Amino acid sequence: MEIKNINMQNYIRWFVGIALIGIAVYGNSAFVEEPLLYRVIGVIIVSGLGLFVAATTLEGRETLKIVLESRTEIRRVVWPTRVELIQTTLIVLVAITIAALVLWGLDSLFGWATAQILG
Secondary structure, three states, X not given: OHXXXXXXXXXXXXXXXXXXXXXXXXXXXXXXXXXXXXXXHHHHHHHHHHHHHHHOOHHHHHHHHHHHHHHHHHHOOOOOOHHHHHHHHHHHHHHHHHHHHHHHHHHHHHHHHHHXXXX
């Protein structure tokens, strides 16, 4: 019975969270005559409340855990130096240019061949 109760609470939290986000979206369009600043503040507050409620679900807790773990993982990444970044970018641009020229040439060749065959 305990597991069924936890699942029901989880579904209710999801419903409330999604409903709050829906209310924020609807409220933004329903109060179109209000100043933009008030609508933006309202959407941020109500959506934030909906996301907070959704974060209290089982899946929400797991998502937050993954986000926090990914932040620590990003700190361990060895980022390239400026020189490496520029060199890699130039290599990619040259490769893309060569591939584009090859594809353009093949397209022109097949277009010409098709025009010769069909007359």
